[in-house]
Amino acid sequence: MLARVVEGGPGTTPGATAELTAGGPRQATHRNEAAAPHRASALRAVRGGAQSPFFPARGLPARGRPPGACGLCRPGAGSSSRLTSSRSVNQVCVEKSLIFRTNIPYHTDTIAVSDGPDLFCVQLDDLKLNYFRQPKRIKESDFLKLLKYSKHSFLAQSQVQPSFSAFYRAGDPILIYFDSLSVLSVLRQPVKMGVSGLCVDGNPAGFLESKSTSCTRIFTNLSGSCVSDPALNAASYYRDFSVLKVPINDTIAESMKVRISPIGPPGAPYMEDNVCNNAVSEVIYEIEFNGTYGIQSVSVQFKVTSISGSSGFSLQQQHFTLRFWTRMLPHTLPRSGNPGYITGAPLLIANDSAVQHMSILQSEGDGSCSQFLRHTVRFGSNTRTGCKLRLTQMEESNCSYIQLKLYKAFQGMNQAEDLAIIGSARSTQEEEWVTILIQNCSVQIKNCSSCCMIPVTLDIQILWTKMGLLSNPQAQIVGVRYFYQCQPLKSLSTGMVPLTTVVTFTDMTEWPEPPRGLPKVHWKLPFDFFFPFKMVLSIERSYRDDLTAYFVVILILSSILCF
């Protein structure tokens, strides 16, 4: 027989339930209720205790017992209260003969009773009892060590103070120093954040991270902001501070400061006829670096615009560009990959004068072809643009002039002659460039000598392939063609000629035989029949169970077939 004592913890109310359960038909429960206000006299009345072999016995002074309470509810059985009357101990007793094994965690006692059977008593409600491990006493020196357990807290992990290294590394913030205020800060590159796309000015610029960002500024009071907002004033981007050559923690020597030299700085913005002139729309920093010697020189260029503030508030897009360059690399354009093109990098084209990015016509807000802005072609992106070019009445009479004008519009300022095969092509290396094939209108139409064929669509067809290692393939261009599609001029509605440019990238990659160049196992077996076995062998996982299962299946199958 087992005796089990279930009880509320020491913190429970004096009316906590004490249950003693024994197996068999003798199982019974007593509910003890609070009968006295004090813990010391936490005497409980026993309901229905008379039928039970369990006797809640309270070792209490007799005077503490309220009238009617029953400390000993079965006549003839011994009472521990009698024996432990001098101590205030809560005990529940049962006849010793009923218990021959106990697994309760409480302190037990066997009490000999002179005129009856011995009692087996369980001591409850001892506040001193602890079945957990004894906690250590924490000294002040221990506290720091034990704090590592407090991971789950609103208190953030201690912030590491930025330590400045001896030189800038890629991605490090670039330090600037305000001479007048003697304040150290970082160079910032405003960027858009969140759904609004508004400028976040606190974004630090990273060393060697050449990139362009753009964001929007809102001016509710343009006339006030025009002159007071530093974001619109070119001077605030270079005056009063200098860039630190290398990051330095303490004293800043004069030789460590690099002044920012503005190239053709515009004047301060001013309001005129409700229009804010000279407002900065683009800032371009060009930073020369030299390895661990840090920043050698910084120059800044600006583009300004005029903001009209006729409506209540006006939005102004600003562009910020950081370019890092070094004298080690002579060409100014950044590489588009090394060696193969990176997906999304601009294509490099060259004519006899310079290397530049391939660009195509772009449309203005009203659908007309932009005179200055051109869209840069990105490697791998099939692109389509369309816009309308206005032709004057006089021009329309001169066919060759129109043709020339349209070809110039399609190709931009400088006609491209060669396209870089790889992203790291140098203009001096002949074999790194491929000649652009051009198919003009004159090639296509021969039967119509009188009509004026003008190009309306330019299809730039680029063939590329993957080369090199299978694990790290490099994209390279194998061929490019400018294919002009032409229409007779008279079939178009007069005035506006719709021009379309399409860029198509065609992947010519020929992969080696699957599994991609590795020696192939020749399964002369039905396709997929041994799939579970092949899967087990090819996939790294806990296949021991599966193998066992297959083995069993094979055994069963063979035994069936044998009999």
Next chain:
Amino acid sequence: MAGVELFSHPALHTRYRAGLCSAAALALLLIAVLTYVPPLLVAYRSHGFWLKQSAYREQPTVRFRYELLFVATTGPGPGSFLAWSTFPAFNRLQEDRLRVPLLSTREEDKNQDGKMDQLHFKLELPLQPTEHVVGVQLILIFSYQLYRMSTFVMQSMAFLQFFSPVPGSQLYANGDLKLNQRQLLNHCGLDTRYNVSVVNGTSPFASDYDLKNIIAAYRDRNVTTVFSDSNPIWMTGRGANTPFIVNATIRYPVEVILYQPGFWETIKFAWIQYVSILLIFLWVFGRIKMFVFQNQVFATTPVSPVLPLSPVLSYKQHQP
């Protein structure tokens, strides 16, 4: 007695003979019926005897067809929208509301298994400073092919629509092109029921480009694809002279495709179920049969096994 051997004890090689119309023969027939028919009933009545449908996983071969239809709502008025599509007839119908966007797309095969895994789509709609986009409707058309069971070829679309009370600068969506199946596919053959264009680009009639009609005709199909991005991101704060941008990534995930199993696959699974139950019945009724004949429940003539070169042989020959 008619000399028909009804049963032969497997171990003792005793043969039991009786007439064709005897009680033993009838009992044998009954036992045979009870052996072979109830397993069929058990297998059938416990459901799933005939395989009605089955599933497999396959990554579809999806390619963007470079066909799209785009409508941008620029205000509350009925005529305030800008539209463009790759269909010349639609563009002609738009007249001055036509605005040619800049498109830039790239399909990517990430795991280089020869099947495209996602499409990066970017559309830049040039806008005048006074115009504001408050809603976007975009149909992208794909060719969708499945090969593993039946060769299933269709032209499908991804439809993206978003409206906002706040004029936007950019709409960003990133989701899967999910297959939506209302009907089981075949297990073999070529299925080109839906290999018809979603938008009839050759038609000059405006009704063929009405979004309502396009969607209605498309949803009539039993197999379609849907673009599942329940929460596109709408960004506001467009600067003057900057275009409105739709930026979407459309993934082509591996699909679980339900199909109607073929005749032999159905028979195979039914056979597996029937035989596995039959084995138990065979064993049980084999024992019963053995008991019946060994204990002569029905009158039969037992014939002891023949021992070669023994007089028993002649005895046996005269037995009938």
